[in-house]
Amino acid sequence: MPTIVWPSNKPKxxxxxxxxxxxxxxxxxxKLSAGTTSAGLHVEPIRESVDRxxxxxxxxxxxxxxxxxxDGDGQLVYVIHGIWPHDEAIEIARSVTVGINPYNGIAQVFDVRDATGQxxxxxxxxxxxxxxxxxAARREAEEIAREAARLEAGNAEARRRVEAGSAISLPPRPGAESRAPAPRAEAARPGVVVTTRDDRPVWPDGLTVESLRDELGIDVRLAAAALAATCESELLDLAATASPSWQGEALLALATGTSIEGVREDFELLHPQEVKAEPTDAEVISGLRRRASRADFTWLETDEDLRRAIEGLTFAQWQLFLHPQQRHLVERHSxxxxxISGGAGxxxxxxxxxxxAALARRMTEMEQGSARSHTARRGRGGQRTGTARILLTTYTRNLADDLSRQLAQLAPGIAFAEKVDEPGVLVSGLDRVARAILQRAGxxxxxxxxxxxxxxRTRILAYAKNDLWGDVLALTGEGLPANLQSADFLASEYELVVLPQHVTTLQQYLRxxxxxxxxxxxxxxxxxVWAAMERYRDRSAELDVTSFAEQLALAAAWLDAEAKQDxxxxxxxxxVDxxxxxxxxxxxxxxxxxxxxxxxxFLAEDSHQRIYGKKITLSHYGINIRGRSRRLTRNYRTTRQNLRAAFEILDAGSYxxxxxxxxxxxxxxxxxGPEPVLLHAGxxxxxxxxxxxxxRGWLSEDSEQREAGAETIAVLVRDRYRRDAVVTGLAERGIDVRPVDREAMGRGRPVVMTMHRAKGLEFRxxxxxDVSEASIPRALRDQQYSDADYADALLRERSLLYVAATRARDQLAISWSGQASPLLEGLARKG
Structure with missing residues (x-):
């Protein structure tokens, strides 16, 4: 069938x-996919057109x-530009051409009437x-926002009708056609609205309109406007309205720290000397396949592609959007x-x-060509064939479950594995993997x-029911200096120094x-300190127990020993996510x-979201990146107002x-969206x-606007004790909410959960x-043995608050009673 290239972004x-x-x-x-002879299609050339x-x-x-x-070497490729009334379509067809940007090799559609010199x-x-x-970009961005609001309202109404089993068409609400996503019913919202900062874009040194044109092929009109932007919001409006869209994305990448060379690599741009002056059809097709062009065009090459396009019509409904920089990271051979690193969202x-999914697909394609010798698995002694063995893992079980659902949705035919060493993709926490390996080791x-x-020892699969470090401290603590009489210090020293380096004697520990x-x-x-370590190990052996960390270390050491035996x-x-x-x-x-x-x-991380472990460096544990790292800088979830508020929390920390x-x-x-709201109570x-x-105001707004369900509203607290108290307190005030721990969130009521539980989730x-001074946990007091450890624990608290704040997609509010937490110093001053 002919290949169809469809505009990814909605054409005008x-x-x-x-x-x-x-x-x-x-x-x-x-019809088009069946060929030009399909009845009634009438694919016709246009006389007096600039492109034959x-x-x-x-x-x-x-x-x-x-x-x-x-002509793609005998295979027809149709590049769709758009759909218009008959006479207008003829006029447009006479003036458009598909070609190659002479500075970077990217294919795009040009209208000669709008063309400008460079x-x-x-x-x-x-x-x-x-x-x-x-x-002009600001006005267009506002219109885009209004259009998005109309589409979202229509989608929400359609979902409600489907859920209600009703086909009744409800009339539009008054004013709905012109409503943009903005704060509504301000009078119903208590507290102080905080105005967040809107900083000037920060560009690489020496960046000019000419360098953007010559190095990246960015249109001079767009480049000049970008460099003239006096604040971030102006640049974002400009990028949102850029055509082709990849050029706006490239400017945003530059403004957030990516180098010229990094942009060229992410967007798959050529150098000018590599671009032919008169490209052939095949070279135009090659240009359409580059990552920059694929931000604006979607390829329909298979029956499945076509089916999804026909059924969905909106590509975002069936294809998780990949920005060119993200696509590069997905496809890159390392x-x-x-x-990869990047902030929340x-x-x-x-x-x-x-x-x-791409690695699984790549390995499957290799196996299908099994006649080629390179389909054999790499590995020492263990050469094998069959489906790839891939592990997709993360820190918590809740997050692992989310990863499994996302992967199944993205690649419905993917082969999942149920256990370690089984062909397919295993989605699991590392603790579970370690136990499976230890069970196999016997x-x-x-x-x-x-x-x-x-x-x-051979009995190593049971966990201690009590705090063994507390027991050890009670037995041997008097022999330690006062500032080291801390269970947290002993546990950290053991897990960060002793265990990973396989220290088993005092002589080793001294060195x-x-x-x-x-x-x-x-x-x-x-x-x-070593005397305490020995006492801990003796007590663990007596009880036939091990810690999570010990099981992980044992599983790793056993695998290394197995590898030495080929x-x-x-x-x-x-x-790893x-x-x-x-x-x-x-x-x-x-x-x-x-x-x-x-x-x-492949490790995905954000040091700003480190809320569990201590600060560590990969190279200390045999994982050497050596320049193979990239940073994502565009947030797809949170409004810029909420994001800036979250940054205010981070600013005082050093990460x-x-x-x-x-x-x-x-x-x-x-x-x-709306600015964050601060609620200060006595x-x-x-x-x-x-x-x-x-x-009550939020629920009323959602009812009036027919927004999504109440479960998209969340109250986040520091611990389970506060969660239960908030659930009870709100119920006494007539607000029915649902406490959430490990279970699913359910529907129909706002949810209350801990900030830790909310990680990986999002809410409107x-x-x-209770972000108050008293909410800083008592655990910080256990870090007093070291200024460095106390500072690191405080960073984790900042990170937890940052994670919680970035769960808000549209609106964020922060409340406290008495004195505000010192982690809010920047925001509280504004309130």
Whole structure:
């Protein structure tokens, strides 16, 4: 069948003015995919056109599509430009051409009537017109927002009718056609509205209109307007209205820290000297396949592609959107471990899930060509054939379940594995993987346990029911210096220093390096600490128990021992989401699960969201990235107002990524919405009153606007005790909410959950409750043995609040009674 290339972004054609036309697109695509001889299609060339390849084709008696017919080495490729009324379509077809950008090799459709020069005169004119372009972009962005609101309202109404089993068409609400997504019913919302900052874009040094044109092929009019933007919101409006859209995305990447060369790599741009002056059809098709062009065009190459397009018509309904930078990370071949980082909502999980599916698909294609010798699995001694063995993992079970659902939705035919070493994709937490490996090891774990724990043990699968470190401290604590008499210090020293380096004797501990621990230990102090370590190990052996970290370390060591005997590692590829929360023992197991080599490890992390483990560096545990890391900077979930409020929480902290480098938080969001609201109460009862008033207003707004269900509203708190108290307090004030722990959220009521439980989720409206000075947990007091550990624990608290704030998609409110938490210092001053 001919290949169809369809506009990914909604074209400015008749489908914007006549929604009924969308129902005609399916039959049109079906006919076109069958070939030009299909009855009634009438694919015809246009006289006096600037491009000999342009055609029009009949969609209805009134509408015709404008498209280009390209020869892909004997395979027809139709590039759809848009759909217009018959006479308008003919006029447009005469003036459009599909070609190659001479600066970068990217294919795009040009209208000669709108074409402008790129020379010095054009640059000067573009600079003079920059402000006018920015103002026009703002107006267009506002219209896009209004259109999005109309579409969302229509979608919500359709969902309600389906759920209610009703086909009744309800009349539009007064004013709904012109309503943009903005704050509604302000009078119903208590508290102080905080105005967040709107900073000037930060560009790479020396960036000019000319360099954007010459290095990346960005239109001089767009480049001049971007450099003239005085604040982030102006740049975001401009990028949202850029055509082709990839150029706006490239500008946003530059404004958030990506280099010129990084943009060229992400968007798959050529250098000017690599672009031919008169490209052939095949070269235009090649240009259409580059990542930048694929931001604007979707390829319909298979029956499944066509079916989804016909059924959905809106590609976002069936294809998780991939920005060109994300697509590059999905498709990239890596010679070793690879790391991506990015703030909340930047699409790290989307990239990880897509890359998992892509690796599975790639391995399947290799196996289908089994006659070729390179289809054999890499690995030491364990050469094997069959479906790839891929592990997709993360820190918590809830997140792992979410990953499994997303992968099944993205790739319905993917083969899932049920256990370790089984062909297919295993989606599992690492703790579960470790236990499976230890169960397989059986009695052979004894010599490994002796090397790792200093005790020859075989009973290692039970967990301690009590706090063994507390017991050890009670028995041996008096021998420790006062500042080291801390269960947290002993546990951290064991898991960060002793266990990962397989320290089993005092002599080893006296010599071992302790990077980043923040507490200097001389020989005497080390001996005293080691006595506590020995007591802990003796007590664990007496009880036949191990910790999670010990099981991870034992599983890793056993796999390494097996590999030395030329036995295969369990997986071909391992991908990790939320890697910032992993411990050293987790990293040891990751490294042991897959043989070092191409595309072995892929880690997605955000050091700003580290809410569990201590700060660690990958290279200390055998995972060497060596430049194979990239950063995502565009937030797809949270409005820019909520995102800026979250950054206010982070600003006072100093963060490092998993390679030990300073972590930036320069992220942007194209979505705009209401400013955050601060609720300051004099007492807990008053805070509950304000929370009830806020939720009542939100629920009323949603009822009037016929928005999504009440379960898209969340109250987030620091711990389960506060959760239960809030549920009771709101019920006393007439607000029925649902407490959520491990179970699913259910429907019909707002939810109340801990900030930890909310990680990985999103809600339309979020209230952070009891962000007071008293809410800083008592656990911080256990860090007093070290300024460094106290500072790191405080960073984790900032991260937790940042994670909670970025769960809000549209609206964010923060409440406290008494004194505000010091973590809110920036926001509270404004309130």
């Amino acid at each position: 054609d008749a489908t914007r003015k006549d929604p009924s036309l969308r129902s005609k697109i399916g039959p049109f695509l079906t 390849r342009v055609r029009t084709a009949r969609v209805t008696d009134f509408y015709r599509a404008v498209l280009f017919e390209l 020379d010095a005169h054009a640059v000067d004119k573009a600079r003079r017109d920059a402000r006018r372009r920015l103002d 010679n070793g471990p690879m790391r 930047t699409g790290k999980t989307v990239v990880t899930v897509h890359r998992t 009695e052979s774990i004894a010599p490994v346990a002796e090397r790792v724990l200093g005790r020859r 071992v390096r302790r990077p980043g621990r923040g507490v200097a230990l001389d020989r005497r102090k080390r001996a005293e 036995r295969a590692r369990p997986f071909d590829h391992v991908l 939320e890697a910032q929360d992993l411990t050293p023992a987790h990293l040891l197991l990751l490294r042991a699960l897959v043989e070092p080599g191409p595309d072995d490890l 490092e990524d998993m390679e030990g480098r300073a972590e930036e938080h320069r992220y942007i969001s194209p979505r705009s 007492s807990r009862a008053e805070e509950l009153d304000l929370a009830a008033q806020l939720l 409206k979020v209230l952070l409750f």
